[in-house]
Amino acid sequence: MTNKPSKSICLFDIPSNQKAIGQENFLNAFEKILNHGGYAQGPECAELDTKLASYSGTKHCATCSSGTDALILALMAWEVKAGDAVFVPSFTFVATAEAVAFLGATPVFVDSNTETWNMDVADLKKAIAEVKAQGKLTPKAIISVDIFGNPANYSEIHAVAKENNMKYLSDAAQSYGAVYEGKKVGHSTLADMTATSFYPTKPLGCYGDGGAVFCNTDEELALVKSCRVHGSSTEDKYDNVRLGLTARMDSFQAAVVMQKLTVFDDELKNREKIGKYYSANLDSSFKTQKVLNNCVSAYAIYTILADNKAELQDWLKECGIPFANFYPRPVHTQTAYKSYNTRSLPVCESMASKVLSLPMHPYLTTEEQDYIISCLNSFAQKTKAA
Numbered sequence: 431m432t433n434k435p436s437k438s439i440c441l442f443d444i445p446s447n448q449k450a451i452g453q454e455n456f457l458n459a460f461e462k463i464l465n466h467g468g469y470a471q472g473p474e475c476a477e478l479d480t481k482l483a484s485y486s487g488t489k490h491c492a493t494c495s496s497g498t499d500a501l502i503l504a505l506m507a508w509e510v511k512a513g514d515a516v517f518v519p520s521f522t523f524v525a526t527a528e529a530v531a532f533l534g535a536t537p538v539f540v541d542s543n544t545e546t547w548n549m550d551v552a553d554l555k556k557a558i559a560e561v562k563a564q565g566k567l568t569p570k571a572i573i574s575v576d577i578f579g580n581p582a583n584y585s586e587i588h589a590v591a592k593e594n595n596m597k598y599l600s601d602a603a604q605s606y607g608a609v610y611e612g613k614k615v616g617h618s619t620l621a622d623m624t625a626t627s628f629y630p631t632k633p634l635g636c637y638g639d640g641g642a643v644f645c646n647t648d649e650e651l652a653l654v655k656s657c658r659v660h661g662s663s664t665e666d667k668y669d670n671v672r673l674g675l676t677a678r679m680d681s682f683q684a685a686v687v688m689q690k691l692t693v694f695d696d697e698l699k700n701r702e703k704i705g706k707y708y709s710a711n712l713d714s715s716f717k718t719q720k721v722l723n724n725c726v727s728a729y730a731i732y733t734i735l736a737d738n739k740a741e742l743q744d745w746l747k748e749c750g751i752p753f754a755n756f757y758p759r760p761v762h763t764q765t766a767y768k769s770y771n772t773r774s775l776p777v778c779e780s781m782a783s784k785v786l787s788l789p790m791h792p793y794l795t796t797e798e799q800d801y802i803i804s805c806l807n808s809f810a811q812k813t814k815a816a
Protein backbone atom coordinates (compact mmCIF):
# COMPACT_ATOMS: atom_id res chain seq x y z
CA MET A 431 0.00 0.00 0.00
CA THR A 432 1.16 3.57 -0.70
CA ASN A 433 2.63 5.39 2.32
CA LYS A 434 0.32 7.50 4.46
CA PRO A 435 0.90 11.25 3.90
CA SER A 436 2.28 13.06 6.96
CA LYS A 437 -0.47 15.73 6.93
CA SER A 438 -4.04 14.65 7.74
CA ILE A 439 -6.38 14.45 4.73
CA CYS A 440 -9.41 16.80 4.55
CA LEU A 441 -12.81 15.86 3.14
CA PHE A 442 -13.26 19.50 2.03
CA ASP A 443 -10.54 22.16 2.33
CA ILE A 444 -11.74 25.73 2.73
CA PRO A 445 -8.53 27.08 4.43
CA SER A 446 -6.38 26.21 1.38
CA ASN A 447 -8.75 28.14 -0.87
CA GLN A 448 -8.49 31.13 1.51
CA LYS A 449 -4.72 30.91 1.39
CA ALA A 450 -4.69 30.74 -2.43
CA ILE A 451 -6.75 33.95 -2.63
CA GLY A 452 -4.92 35.72 0.20
CA GLN A 453 -6.59 36.85 3.43
CA GLU A 454 -5.71 40.47 2.71
CA ASN A 455 -7.98 40.43 -0.35
CA PHE A 456 -10.95 39.34 1.77
CA LEU A 457 -10.11 41.95 4.42
CA ASN A 458 -9.87 44.75 1.84
CA ALA A 459 -13.26 43.79 0.42
CA PHE A 460 -14.81 43.67 3.92
CA GLU A 461 -13.32 47.06 4.78
CA LYS A 462 -15.07 48.62 1.79
CA ILE A 463 -18.41 47.31 3.06
CA LEU A 464 -17.75 48.63 6.57
CA ASN A 465 -17.09 52.02 5.02
CA HIS A 466 -20.14 52.24 2.74
CA GLY A 467 -22.50 50.56 5.24
CA GLY A 468 -24.77 48.87 2.69
CA TYR A 469 -24.83 45.52 4.45
CA ALA A 470 -27.92 43.82 3.04
CA GLN A 471 -28.14 43.61 -0.75
CA GLY A 472 -25.51 46.32 -1.11
CA PRO A 473 -23.47 47.23 -4.21
CA GLU A 474 -21.42 44.01 -3.99
CA CYS A 475 -24.61 42.01 -4.56
CA ALA A 476 -25.48 43.94 -7.73
CA GLU A 477 -21.91 43.50 -8.97
CA LEU A 478 -22.05 39.78 -8.27
CA ASP A 479 -25.41 39.47 -10.09
CA THR A 480 -23.81 40.91 -13.22
CA LYS A 481 -20.67 38.76 -12.94
CA LEU A 482 -22.60 35.52 -12.44
CA ALA A 483 -25.10 36.21 -15.24
CA SER A 484 -22.21 36.74 -17.60
CA TYR A 485 -20.28 33.71 -16.27
CA SER A 486 -23.28 31.43 -16.85
CA GLY A 487 -24.46 33.00 -20.08
CA THR A 488 -27.93 33.94 -18.90
CA LYS A 489 -29.87 37.17 -19.03
CA HIS A 490 -30.35 37.69 -15.30
CA CYS A 491 -28.99 36.55 -11.98
CA ALA A 492 -30.55 37.46 -8.63
CA THR A 493 -28.44 36.53 -5.64
CA CYS A 494 -30.28 35.52 -2.48
CA SER A 495 -29.94 34.10 1.02
CA SER A 496 -29.46 30.38 0.26
CA GLY A 497 -29.84 27.64 -2.31
CA THR A 498 -33.10 26.58 -0.66
CA ASP A 499 -34.49 30.12 -0.93
CA ALA A 500 -33.33 30.27 -4.56
CA LEU A 501 -35.49 27.21 -5.30
CA ILE A 502 -38.45 28.65 -3.39
CA LEU A 503 -38.14 32.06 -5.11
CA ALA A 504 -38.11 30.47 -8.58
CA LEU A 505 -41.19 28.40 -7.75
CA MET A 506 -42.93 31.45 -6.23
CA ALA A 507 -42.30 33.41 -9.43
CA TRP A 508 -44.20 30.66 -11.29
CA GLU A 509 -46.94 30.73 -8.63
CA VAL A 510 -46.49 27.06 -7.72
CA LYS A 511 -49.15 26.24 -5.14
CA ALA A 512 -51.37 23.57 -3.57
CA GLY A 513 -52.78 21.25 -6.23
CA ASP A 514 -49.63 21.45 -8.38
CA ALA A 515 -47.33 18.48 -8.96
CA VAL A 516 -43.62 19.20 -9.16
CA PHE A 517 -41.43 16.29 -10.29
CA VAL A 518 -38.19 15.92 -8.32
CA PRO A 519 -35.52 13.24 -7.92
CA SER A 520 -35.60 11.47 -4.57
CA PHE A 521 -31.84 10.95 -4.51
CA THR A 522 -30.92 14.52 -3.59
CA PHE A 523 -30.46 16.85 -0.63
CA VAL A 524 -33.83 17.41 1.05
CA ALA A 525 -34.11 21.07 -0.05
CA THR A 526 -35.15 20.14 -3.62
CA ALA A 527 -38.40 18.58 -2.38
CA GLU A 528 -38.70 20.88 0.63
CA ALA A 529 -39.05 23.96 -1.57
CA VAL A 530 -42.03 22.33 -3.32
CA ALA A 531 -43.74 21.12 -0.15
CA PHE A 532 -43.11 24.47 1.58
CA LEU A 533 -45.34 26.14 -1.03
CA GLY A 534 -48.11 23.59 -0.47
CA ALA A 535 -47.49 21.82 -3.78
CA THR A 536 -46.84 18.08 -4.05
CA PRO A 537 -43.36 16.73 -4.76
CA VAL A 538 -43.68 13.71 -7.05
CA PHE A 539 -40.55 11.62 -6.62
CA VAL A 540 -38.69 10.25 -9.63
CA ASP A 541 -36.12 7.45 -9.61
CA SER A 542 -32.44 7.83 -10.54
CA ASN A 543 -30.58 6.73 -13.63
CA THR A 544 -28.32 3.77 -12.80
CA GLU A 545 -25.30 5.32 -14.55
CA THR A 546 -25.44 9.10 -14.02
CA TRP A 547 -27.37 8.91 -10.70
CA ASN A 548 -29.42 11.90 -11.88
CA MET A 549 -33.17 12.00 -12.55
CA ASP A 550 -34.08 9.09 -14.84
CA VAL A 551 -35.87 10.49 -17.89
CA ALA A 552 -37.87 7.30 -18.59
CA ASP A 553 -39.14 7.26 -14.99
CA LEU A 554 -39.91 10.99 -15.22
CA LYS A 555 -42.17 10.35 -18.23
CA LYS A 556 -43.81 7.49 -16.34
CA ALA A 557 -44.43 9.68 -13.28
CA ILE A 558 -45.98 12.45 -15.40
CA ALA A 559 -48.28 9.93 -17.12
CA GLU A 560 -49.34 8.55 -13.72
CA VAL A 561 -50.19 12.01 -12.36
CA LYS A 562 -52.16 12.84 -15.50
CA ALA A 563 -54.05 9.54 -15.34
CA GLN A 564 -54.93 10.11 -11.67
CA GLY A 565 -56.25 13.56 -12.57
CA LYS A 566 -55.89 15.00 -9.06
CA LEU A 567 -52.86 17.28 -9.47
CA THR A 568 -51.79 19.72 -12.16
CA PRO A 569 -48.34 18.83 -13.56
CA LYS A 570 -46.64 22.21 -13.15
CA ALA A 571 -42.85 21.92 -13.10
CA ILE A 572 -39.84 19.62 -13.18
CA ILE A 573 -36.78 20.17 -10.96
CA SER A 574 -33.68 18.24 -11.97
CA VAL A 575 -30.60 18.08 -9.72
CA ASP A 576 -26.99 17.88 -10.94
CA ILE A 577 -26.12 15.41 -8.25
CA PHE A 578 -22.54 15.71 -6.89
CA GLY A 579 -21.88 18.36 -9.58
CA ASN A 580 -22.69 16.08 -12.54
CA PRO A 581 -24.98 17.80 -15.09
CA ALA A 582 -28.41 16.20 -15.52
CA ASN A 583 -29.71 15.26 -18.95
CA TYR A 584 -30.82 18.86 -19.62
CA SER A 585 -31.87 18.54 -23.25
CA GLU A 586 -34.08 15.50 -22.69
CA ILE A 587 -35.65 16.88 -19.51
CA HIS A 588 -36.26 20.25 -21.16
CA ALA A 589 -37.99 18.47 -24.06
CA VAL A 590 -40.22 16.55 -21.62
CA ALA A 591 -41.11 19.81 -19.84
CA LYS A 592 -42.02 21.50 -23.13
CA GLU A 593 -44.08 18.53 -24.40
CA ASN A 594 -46.11 18.62 -21.20
CA ASN A 595 -46.39 22.39 -20.96
CA MET A 596 -44.44 22.48 -17.72
CA LYS A 597 -41.73 24.76 -16.38
CA TYR A 598 -38.20 23.42 -15.95
CA LEU A 599 -36.10 24.48 -12.94
CA SER A 600 -32.54 23.22 -12.54
CA ASP A 601 -31.32 22.69 -8.98
CA ALA A 602 -27.65 23.39 -9.62
CA ALA A 603 -26.79 23.80 -5.93
CA GLN A 604 -23.93 21.31 -6.31
CA SER A 605 -22.88 22.08 -9.85
CA TYR A 606 -22.11 25.75 -10.34
CA GLY A 607 -19.28 25.83 -12.88
CA ALA A 608 -20.21 22.48 -14.48
CA VAL A 609 -20.60 22.35 -18.25
CA TYR A 610 -23.39 20.72 -20.26
CA GLU A 611 -22.54 20.35 -23.97
CA GLY A 612 -20.36 23.44 -23.98
CA LYS A 613 -22.68 25.59 -21.84
CA LYS A 614 -22.20 26.47 -18.20
CA VAL A 615 -24.91 25.39 -15.81
CA GLY A 616 -27.33 28.31 -15.45
CA HIS A 617 -27.12 29.09 -19.20
CA SER A 618 -30.31 30.53 -20.62
CA THR A 619 -30.91 27.63 -23.02
CA LEU A 620 -30.55 24.77 -20.52
CA ALA A 621 -33.57 25.33 -18.26
CA ASP A 622 -36.27 27.96 -17.70
CA MET A 623 -34.65 28.93 -14.40
CA THR A 624 -31.68 27.67 -12.39
CA ALA A 625 -31.03 27.84 -8.66
CA THR A 626 -27.65 27.47 -7.00
CA SER A 627 -26.15 27.49 -3.51
CA PHE A 628 -23.05 29.18 -2.13
CA TYR A 629 -22.97 27.14 1.08
CA PRO A 630 -19.31 27.08 2.22
CA THR A 631 -18.54 23.54 1.02
CA LYS A 632 -20.00 24.08 -2.45
CA PRO A 633 -17.54 24.47 -5.40
CA LEU A 634 -18.22 28.23 -5.26
CA GLY A 635 -18.99 28.79 -1.59
CA CYS A 636 -19.32 31.87 0.60
CA TYR A 637 -18.68 32.12 4.36
CA GLY A 638 -22.24 31.56 5.51
CA ASP A 639 -25.42 31.01 3.55
CA GLY A 640 -26.02 32.30 0.05
CA GLY A 641 -27.58 31.36 -3.26
CA ALA A 642 -28.71 32.68 -6.62
CA VAL A 643 -31.52 32.38 -9.15
CA PHE A 644 -30.74 32.55 -12.88
CA CYS A 645 -33.58 33.47 -15.22
CA ASN A 646 -34.15 34.52 -18.80
CA THR A 647 -37.00 37.02 -18.72
CA ASP A 648 -37.40 40.49 -17.20
CA GLU A 649 -40.76 39.41 -15.81
CA GLU A 650 -39.29 36.43 -13.91
CA LEU A 651 -36.50 38.62 -12.57
CA ALA A 652 -39.00 41.21 -11.29
CA LEU A 653 -41.05 38.48 -9.57
CA VAL A 654 -37.99 36.85 -7.98
CA LYS A 655 -36.82 40.25 -6.72
CA SER A 656 -40.25 41.09 -5.34
CA CYS A 657 -40.60 37.71 -3.58
CA ARG A 658 -37.05 38.13 -2.22
CA VAL A 659 -38.20 41.15 -0.19
CA HIS A 660 -41.69 40.45 1.21
CA GLY A 661 -43.50 40.65 -2.13
CA SER A 662 -42.56 44.31 -2.47
CA SER A 663 -43.75 46.58 -5.25
CA THR A 664 -41.45 48.71 -7.41
CA GLU A 665 -44.03 51.50 -7.49
CA ASP A 666 -44.87 51.97 -3.83
CA LYS A 667 -42.28 51.03 -1.21
CA TYR A 668 -44.99 50.57 1.41
CA ASP A 669 -47.29 48.37 -0.68
CA ASN A 670 -46.47 44.67 -0.69
CA VAL A 671 -48.31 43.14 -3.61
CA ARG A 672 -47.78 39.40 -3.04
CA LEU A 673 -46.50 37.07 -0.32
CA GLY A 674 -42.73 36.94 -0.09
CA LEU A 675 -39.74 36.17 2.09
CA THR A 676 -36.73 37.89 3.60
CA ALA A 677 -34.26 36.24 1.26
CA ARG A 678 -31.65 38.86 0.40
CA MET A 679 -27.96 38.06 0.13
CA ASP A 680 -25.73 40.15 2.39
CA SER A 681 -22.88 42.20 0.97
CA PHE A 682 -20.17 40.32 2.89
CA GLN A 683 -21.19 37.02 1.31
CA ALA A 684 -21.25 38.62 -2.14
CA ALA A 685 -17.73 39.96 -1.54
CA VAL A 686 -16.55 36.46 -0.57
CA VAL A 687 -18.05 34.88 -3.70
CA MET A 688 -16.37 37.55 -5.86
CA GLN A 689 -12.99 36.82 -4.29
CA LYS A 690 -13.54 33.12 -4.86
CA LEU A 691 -14.39 33.71 -8.52
CA THR A 692 -10.77 34.83 -9.05
CA VAL A 693 -9.53 31.24 -8.57
CA PHE A 694 -12.72 29.37 -9.47
CA ASP A 695 -11.78 28.23 -13.00
CA ASP A 696 -8.41 26.88 -11.83
CA GLU A 697 -10.15 25.07 -8.98
CA LEU A 698 -12.68 23.55 -11.37
CA LYS A 699 -9.83 22.23 -13.53
CA ASN A 700 -8.23 20.64 -10.45
CA ARG A 701 -11.53 19.14 -9.37
CA GLU A 702 -11.97 17.60 -12.81
CA LYS A 703 -8.43 16.20 -12.80
CA ILE A 704 -8.92 14.70 -9.33
CA GLY A 705 -12.36 13.28 -10.15
CA LYS A 706 -11.13 11.64 -13.34
CA TYR A 707 -8.08 10.24 -11.51
CA TYR A 708 -10.33 8.55 -8.94
CA SER A 709 -12.57 7.13 -11.68
CA ALA A 710 -9.61 5.82 -13.70
CA ASN A 711 -7.76 4.23 -10.78
CA LEU A 712 -10.32 2.88 -8.34
CA ASP A 713 -10.91 -0.87 -8.41
CA SER A 714 -13.79 -1.75 -10.75
CA SER A 715 -15.76 -3.30 -7.86
CA PHE A 716 -16.52 0.28 -6.77
CA LYS A 717 -19.18 1.80 -8.96
CA THR A 718 -18.41 5.36 -10.04
CA GLN A 719 -20.67 8.07 -11.50
CA LYS A 720 -20.95 8.44 -15.28
CA VAL A 721 -20.62 11.95 -16.71
CA LEU A 722 -22.55 12.41 -19.98
CA ASN A 723 -20.57 12.98 -23.22
CA ASN A 724 -19.45 16.57 -23.82
CA CYS A 725 -20.18 17.45 -20.19
CA VAL A 726 -17.91 18.42 -17.32
CA SER A 727 -18.90 17.77 -13.73
CA ALA A 728 -18.09 20.38 -11.09
CA TYR A 729 -17.07 17.43 -8.88
CA ALA A 730 -18.53 19.02 -5.77
CA ILE A 731 -18.54 15.64 -4.07
CA TYR A 732 -16.93 12.36 -5.18
CA THR A 733 -19.16 9.45 -4.26
CA ILE A 734 -18.75 5.76 -4.99
CA LEU A 735 -21.14 2.84 -4.52
CA ALA A 736 -19.62 0.06 -2.40
CA ASP A 737 -21.26 -3.30 -1.63
CA ASN A 738 -19.56 -3.87 1.73
CA LYS A 739 -20.04 -0.35 2.91
CA ALA A 740 -19.94 -0.93 6.70
CA GLU A 741 -16.64 -2.85 6.51
CA LEU A 742 -15.20 -0.31 4.10
CA GLN A 743 -16.05 2.53 6.49
CA ASP A 744 -14.23 0.72 9.32
CA TRP A 745 -11.24 0.22 7.05
CA LEU A 746 -11.15 3.89 6.01
CA LYS A 747 -11.25 4.92 9.68
CA GLU A 748 -8.25 2.65 10.34
CA CYS A 749 -6.46 4.25 7.38
CA GLY A 750 -7.22 7.78 8.65
CA ILE A 751 -9.29 8.73 5.58
CA PRO A 752 -12.33 10.95 6.21
CA PHE A 753 -15.55 10.11 4.37
CA ALA A 754 -19.22 11.12 4.31
CA ASN A 755 -22.54 9.53 3.35
CA PHE A 756 -24.24 11.50 0.58
CA TYR A 757 -27.13 10.40 0.72
CA PRO A 758 -28.10 7.43 2.88
CA ARG A 759 -31.86 8.22 2.87
CA PRO A 760 -33.63 9.14 -0.36
CA VAL A 761 -36.02 12.00 0.40
CA HIS A 762 -39.19 9.90 -0.12
CA THR A 763 -38.13 7.66 2.80
CA GLN A 764 -37.65 10.58 5.24
CA THR A 765 -40.31 11.15 7.90
CA ALA A 766 -41.61 14.49 6.61
CA TYR A 767 -41.93 13.22 3.02
CA LYS A 768 -43.21 9.62 3.34
CA SER A 769 -46.84 10.67 2.92
CA TYR A 770 -46.15 12.17 -0.52
CA ASN A 771 -44.90 9.00 -2.11
CA THR A 772 -46.80 6.15 -3.68
CA ARG A 773 -44.22 5.29 -6.32
CA SER A 774 -41.62 2.52 -6.40
CA LEU A 775 -38.07 3.91 -6.57
CA PRO A 776 -35.76 0.87 -6.51
CA VAL A 777 -32.64 2.46 -8.05
CA CYS A 778 -32.26 5.29 -5.58
CA GLU A 779 -33.09 3.01 -2.64
CA SER A 780 -30.37 0.59 -3.67
CA MET A 781 -27.86 3.42 -4.25
CA ALA A 782 -28.57 4.96 -0.85
CA SER A 783 -27.46 1.78 0.92
CA LYS A 784 -24.09 1.82 -0.88
CA VAL A 785 -23.02 5.48 -1.10
CA LEU A 786 -19.71 6.58 0.32
CA SER A 787 -18.22 10.00 -0.39
CA LEU A 788 -14.43 10.42 -0.53
CA PRO A 789 -12.21 13.48 0.07
CA MET A 790 -12.78 15.92 -2.81
CA HIS A 791 -11.42 19.45 -3.07
CA PRO A 792 -9.14 21.29 -5.50
CA TYR A 793 -6.14 21.14 -3.15
CA LEU A 794 -6.02 17.34 -2.72
CA THR A 795 -2.46 16.30 -3.64
CA THR A 796 -1.54 13.36 -5.87
CA GLU A 797 0.25 11.84 -2.88
CA GLU A 798 -2.96 12.03 -0.81
CA GLN A 799 -5.07 10.71 -3.63
CA ASP A 800 -2.72 7.80 -4.34
CA TYR A 801 -2.90 6.85 -0.67
CA ILE A 802 -6.74 6.98 -0.66
CA ILE A 803 -6.92 4.91 -3.85
CA SER A 804 -4.43 2.34 -2.58
CA CYS A 805 -6.40 1.91 0.68
CA LEU A 806 -9.66 1.42 -1.21
CA ASN A 807 -8.11 -0.94 -3.75
CA SER A 808 -6.39 -3.06 -1.09
CA PHE A 809 -9.80 -3.37 0.63
CA ALA A 810 -11.28 -4.52 -2.69
CA GLN A 811 -8.51 -7.13 -3.15
CA LYS A 812 -8.99 -8.43 0.42
CA THR A 813 -12.75 -8.71 -0.13
CA LYS A 814 -12.29 -10.60 -3.39
CA ALA A 815 -9.77 -13.01 -1.74
CA ALA A 816 -12.04 -13.71 1.27
Ligand SMILES: Cc1ncc(COP(=O)(O)O)c(C=O)c1O
Binds near residue numbers: 498523575628639641
Ligand atom coordinates in the same frame (compact mmCIF):
# COMPACT_ATOMS: atom_id res chain seq x y z
C1 LIG B 1 -29.09 19.59 -4.36
C2 LIG B 1 -29.23 20.69 -3.36
N1 LIG B 1 -30.28 21.52 -3.44
C3 LIG B 1 -30.43 22.55 -2.59
C4 LIG B 1 -29.53 22.78 -1.58
C5 LIG B 1 -29.81 23.87 -0.60
O1 LIG B 1 -28.81 24.83 -0.56
P1 LIG B 1 -28.60 25.71 0.77
O2 LIG B 1 -27.95 24.83 1.79
O3 LIG B 1 -27.73 26.83 0.31
O4 LIG B 1 -29.94 26.16 1.19
C6 LIG B 1 -28.43 21.95 -1.45
C7 LIG B 1 -27.44 22.15 -0.37
O5 LIG B 1 -26.68 21.30 -0.02
C8 LIG B 1 -28.26 20.87 -2.36
O6 LIG B 1 -27.22 20.04 -2.28
